Amino acid sequence: MPTISVRRFEYEALKAELRPDDRIVVLSCDSCAKQSNGLGGEQGLRSLADKLVADGFNVLHRELLPIACSPEQLRDRLQDEETRKLFAEADVIIPLSCQAGENRASELLPGLRILRVTRTLGKGSFSPETGARLTEPLADVGLGTDDPEGMPLSDAAERLGLHAGKF
Numbered sequence: 001m002p003t004i005s006v007r008r009f010e011y012e013a014l015k016a017e018l019r020p021d022d023r024i025v026v027l028s029c030d031s032c033a034k035q036s037n038g039l040g041g042e043q044g045l046r047s048l049a050d051k052l053v054a055d056g057f058n059v060l061h062r063e064l065l066p067i068a069c070s071p072e073q074l075r076d077r078l079q080d081e082e083t084r085k086l087f088a089e090a091d092v093i094i095p096l097s098c099q100a101g102e103n104r105a106s107e108l109l110p111g112l113r114i115l116r117v118t119r120t121l122g123k124g125s126f127s128p129e130t131g132a133r134l135t136e137p138l139a140d141v142g143l144g145t146d147d148p149e150g151m152p153l154s155d156a157a158e159r160l161g162l163h164a165g166k167f
Helices: 011-016 041-054 071-077 081-089 099-108 153-160
Strands: 003-007 023-029 058-065 092-096 118-127 131-137
Touching: 003 131, 003 153, 011 041, 023 041, 023 081, 023 099, 041 058, 041 092, 058 071, 058 081, 071 099, 092 099, 099 118, 118 153, 131 153
Parallel strands: 023 058, 023 092
Antiparallel strands: 003 118, 118 131
């Protein structure tokens, strides 16, 4: 059962959090965040990184992790000398992941600014036909669902003033 996450803000608001001289790494989860209507995964990673580059931002590196909340996976990637150098040159990490993935990045990359762009809503399901559905909202989210199939992610995001899917 994937962890379901949404975006805290639109792309223009994300750009406002960045400085023109920031050196950026976009870090994406290819598991739960991918199943959160494409927030993460290769497509979510490509969408955000390409927009940033087109707007003149310096995206140093794009990192796709199978499971971003796994400390071993990021730690293993940082063992690669070239990858470690790219992360060392960065100022900002933008994790497209759940809150746990953001926390892993913060723990393993101290001193870098972690731009927290997502909000984790709880557990859910995903199918290509219906997309992501929130079935077990976290208590602090303030959403309930009477439908045993869960609530469509777009509905949950809208109710909270947040945004579903990729940037």
